[in-house]
Amino acid sequence: MIEVKELRKQFGAVAAVDGVTFTAPSGAITGLLGPNGAGKTTTIRMLGSLIDIGSGTIKIDGVDVGREPENARLVCGILTDARGLYPRLTARENIRYYAQIRGVDSSRSEATINRFVEWLDMKEIINRRTEGFSQGERMKVAIARALVHEPSTVVLDEPTNGLDVMTTRALRQLIKRLRAEGRTVMFSSHIMQEVAALCDEIVIIARGKVSAQGTTDALLAQSGAENLEDAFVRLAGIEEEAPSAEETFA
Amino acid sequence: MNTTNQKNVANRLPSRLQTIFTVARKELIDHIRDKRTIIMVFLLSIALGPLILMGLGFFISNMESKAERREIFVQGQEHAPELMNFLQRQDFRVMTPKADFRALVEAGKHDAVLVIPKDFSQKLLQGEAKLELVYDDTRQGSSSMTVRPIRNAVRAFNAELASQRLIARGVAPGVLQSIELTDTNLGSASARAAGLLWIIPWVTLFGCVAGAMAMAIDLVAGERERGSLEPILMNPISRDALVVGKALALSVYSLSIALLTLLGFALMLKYGNLPSIGTVLSLSAAQYAGFIIMVATFAPAMTVLMMALGTYGRNFKEGQTYANYFLQVIAMMPFITLIGDIKDATWQLFVPMMAQLMVVTRLLRGESVDFMHYAIPAAINVAIFVGAVVLITRLLRNEKIIFGRA
Numbered sequence: 001m002i003e004v005k006e007l008r009k010q011f012g013a014v015a016a017v018d019g020v021t022f023t024a025p026s027g028a029i030t031g032l033l034g035p036n037g038a039g040k041t042t043t044i045r046m047l048g049s050l051i052d053i054g055s056g057t058i059k060i061d062g063v064d065v066g067r068e069p070e071n072a073r074l075v076c077g078i079l080t081d082a083r084g085l086y087p088r089l090t091a092r093e094n095i096r097y098y099a100q101i102r103g104v105d106s107s108r109s110e111a112t113i114n115r116f117v118e119w120l121d122m123k124e125i126i127n128r129r130t131e132g133f134s135q136g137e138r139m140k141v142a143i144a145r146a147l148v149h150e151p152s153t154v155v156l157d158e159p160t161n162g163l164d165v166m167t168t169r170a171l172r173q174l175i176k177r178l179r180a181e182g183r184t185v186m187f188s189s190h191i192m193q194e195v196a197a198l199c200d201e202i203v204i205i206a207r208g209k210v211s212a213q214g215t216t217d218a219l220l221a222q223s224g225a226e227n228l229e230d231a232f233v234r235l236a237g238i239e240e241e242a243p244s245a246e247e248t249f250a
Numbered sequence: 251m252n253t254t255n256q257k258n259v260a261n262r263l264p265s266r267l268q269t270i271f272t273v274a275r276k277e278l279i280d281h282i283r284d285k286r287t288i289i290m291v292f293l294l295s296i297a298l299g300p301l302i303l304m305g306l307g308f309f310i311s312n313m314e315s316k317a318e319r320r321e322i323f324v325q326g327q328e329h330a331p332e333l334m335n336f337l338q339r340q341d342f343r344v345m346t347p348k349a350d351f352r353a354l355v356e357a358g359k360h361d362a363v364l365v366i367p368k369d370f371s372q373k374l375l376q377g378e379a380k381l382e383l384v385y386d387d388t389r390q391g392s393s394s395m396t397v398r399p400i401r402n403a404v405r406a407f408n409a410e411l412a413s414q415r416l417i418a419r420g421v422a423p424g425v426l427q428s429i430e431l432t433d434t435n436l437g438s439a440s441a442r443a444a445g446l447l448w449i450i451p452w453v454t455l456f457g458c459v460a461g462a463m464a465m466a467i468d469l470v471a472g473e474r475e476r477g478s479l480e481p482i483l484m485n486p487i488s489r490d491a492l493v494v495g496k497a498l499a500l501s502v503y504s505l506s507i508a509l510l511t512l513l514g515f516a517l518m519l520k521y522g523n524l525p526s527i528g529t530v531l532s533l534s535a536a537q538y539a540g541f542i543i544m545v546a547t548f549a550p551a552m553t554v555l556m557m558a559l560g561t562y563g564r565n566f567k568e569g570q571t572y573a574n575y576f577l578q579v580i581a582m583m584p585f586i587t588l589i590g591d592i593k594d595a596t597w598q599l600f601v602p603m604m605a606q607l608m609v610v611t612r613l614l615r616g617e618s619v620d621f622m623h624y625a626i627p628a629a630i631n632v633a634i635f636v637g638a639v640v641l642i643t644r645l646l647r648n649e650k651i652i653f654g655r656a
Contacts, residue, residue, distance in 0.1 A: 048484045073486040084477030088283040100272045103264040
């Protein structure tokens with residue numbers, strides 16, 4: 001379970017995250033939905049204690065990320081938008097390296113890697129060097145690498161960005177599978193259809209603030225919109241901004 | 251996954267030492283697979299020794315043959331039959347210089363030339379004869395090396411002439427010359443070549459830093475540019491273990507380059523059949539060991555320092571720029587001591603590169619090397635290594651460094 005309370009982060013004069021509060025329960029998929037620049041990536045970076053928490057608290061399975069960053073990193077697997085692989089290592093070696101760093105014993109990590117090979121259809125690429133991999137192939141390796149220690153909490157930052165249909169499908173299935181295993185799954189996206197199709201719980205975030213949280217139905221009811229796209233636009237407050245922008249340019 | 255399962259994961263977290271080895275192993279495998287770079291660096295390293303020794307050998311035998319040759323270039327030989335006669339009696343081979351010898355001497359392409367004016371014989375009788383010696387001592391060309399025999403020959407001719415005139419007047423020559431100075435030059439050509447022995451440690455030390463430059467920058471700056479720094483820091487890995495692991499891999503790589511260069515020298519010295527080098531340089535196992543001790547702390551310290559400089563760079567290219575300036579400073583070190591005419595001062599032991607050059611050159615010359623010669627540079631290098639690791643670790647806590655400076 002991820003519990004975020006009153007999270008804030010300031011970069012210079014810009015409040016990237018400005019009082020975000022939400023809960024992502026175990027055994028469920030939570031979508032972090034928001035336009036570009038809403039503060040999704042900054043929130044996720046703080047979850048992974050990659051940057052200092054400005055103020056507020058994050059707890060992952062009860063572990064306070066601000067106080068015990070290394071323990072928090074133990075229980076979660078996070079995929080941020082930086083997905084660089086080592087081009088001279090094979091896909092398997094890339095994944096294995098993270099398993100070794102995390103101290104997963106080799107028989108267990110090899111079994112996990114083989115499971116990912118099957119789930120994400122990586123048979124052809126697993127023993128090839130990652131140099132020249134397509135974006136989808138790189139993404140598959142990056143996901144397997146981030147989850148090789150079988151974390152109880154999985155956080156994926158815009159995982160379907162730039163992926164083809166088949167890879168996206170495989171990824172969706174993986175996300176559902178992780179939920180079925182009882183893990184906490186959270187992913188961010190700016191694509192409504194994807195969030196609607198997968199998520200049990202949606203957190204809409206805009207301009208560093210949570211503007212709504214709930215199930216798809218609850219959000220529809222709250223916004224009075226007929227579909228999620230309209231609900232998103234209304235709840236994220238994008239609609240109000242558009243005319244004013246037009247006025248400025250007029 | 252339940253809570254007990256998580257505890258298991260936590261318990262199995264590797265020790266810091268295991269993490270360091272995991273990181274070092276991965277980095278070495280990763281960089282060794284960069285086959286083109288590796289082959290170039292390793293081949294160059296092992297070829298460097300033989301090339302330098304061949305050059306040095308050529309230089310020495312050239313100097314020796316010039317000294318033995320007793321050749322003198324004289325312009326206007328016909329104006330001084332007495333002097334020509336004298337030179338021939340002294341076993342000199344008198345040769346006519348090329349027409350544009352002045353320009354050639356200036357360009358370092360001609361030996362020194364003795365120029366005899368037309369009225370030489372006439373003035374000689376009046377005791378006012380003048381000769382001109384054309385050479386250029388600003389360059390290490392052939393003219394500066396051939397000046398001395400000409401000077402000596404003219405002086406000897408002068409002395410002979412004076413004694414003949416004194417004898418003709420019934421005076422013993424000893425009256426004029428109460429002191430006779432005999433030259434006994436112990437500095438043989440090979441001893442002069444020994445002054446060039448610093449080149450051997452210089453190329454070895456410079457080579458092991460320069461050869462590891464690409465890796466040093468790639469380890470952090472390259473990792474960030476590739477976008478693999480952020481994900482690795484998401485692991486429960488301590489940043490210092492990560493940095494030490496990388497530093498360890500870099501040290502191993504850099505030391506391999508140094509040892510290969512040294513191996514090149516050793517093989518060439520043993521099997522290269524270079525007689526002229528043999529008189530100057532023959533190394534014992536103890537001397538090799540001393541050399542290796544000096545490199546053992548130098549290579550890690552300098553390359554990790556370069557890695558720290560690379561970390562400041564926003565990307566690989568910028569890191570490379572900083573590292574290049576650093577390399578230049580290292581390359582310049584011997585010239586500071588040469589120009590400043592500094593001879594084995596104790597303070598040199600505190601300056602990396604200067605210290606190694608000094609101590610290894612002493613070793614090669616067969617001069618005494620004591621404990622402090624090893625201990626001081628090693629202590630300095632350890633301090634630099636630790637300082638650089640701490641600095642990189644700190645930089646990796648800096649958000650601006652991890653994500654690239656905006």
